[in-house]
Amino acid sequence: MTTLPIQRRDQAPAHEEHGCIFRRVLPWGLPGPSDTGMGICTVPPGTHTVPHSHPDFEHFYVARGRGRVHVDGESTDIGQGDAFIVRAMQVHHFETADGDDLEMVSIWSPTPFGAAG
Numbered sequence: 001m002t003t004l005p006i007q008r009r010d011q012a013p014a015h016e017e018h019g020c021i022f023r024r025v026l027p028w029g030l031p032g033p034s035d036t037g038m039g040i041c042t043v044p045p046g047t048h049t050v051p052h053s054h055p056d057f058e059h060f061y062v063a064r065g066r067g068r069v070h071v072d073g074e075s076t077d078i079g080q081g082d083a084f085i086v087r088a089m090q091v092h093h094f095e096t097a098d099g100d101d102l103e104m105v106s107i108w109s110p111t112p113f114g115a116a117g
Contacts, residue, residue, distance in 0.1 A: 009040060017041075019049035020094070036109045041094075043067065043102040048095035056108045058086045065102035068095050078102075085112055 012023035026038040035056070040063075043049055051070070060069075066079035071092045078084070078094075086092045096102040107113075 012040070018052045018093070019043075019047070037107070039106045039108075041104045041106050043094050043096050043104075045096050045099055045101060049093045051091050051093040053089045053091045054108075055088050056110055057088050057112045058092075059107040059109070059113055060084055060086070061105040061107075063103045063105055065100040066097045067102040068097075070094070087112070 007025045009023060009025065012025045014021050014023050016022070021042040021044070023040045023042075024037060025040060027034055027036075041049075041060075043065075060083065062078050062080050062082045064080050066077065068075050069078050069084065069086075069092065071086055072090050094102060094104075
């Protein structure tokens, strides 16, 4: 047994957020917005999320599936293993390729991580 606190994916409540199935995994026990945090965004096959923006930077890692990301009118294909940053106030949304869920880890913060932000 470990004393390391772990938030299990399947124990994080799932809800709809911006058109995806969203599980807020960090910070623990906080159901709503926070300055920084981590979540898992799942976009079912053949669907898309709602275009939206927010005042924080959002860092994404594609855990599985493939699809397209649309940011401020620019679009590109994404797939498992890809990582990218959506800057504060950029309008963005996602769509899946046919077949599988598009599942992404989302980490948001008031400033970007790394030099590419």
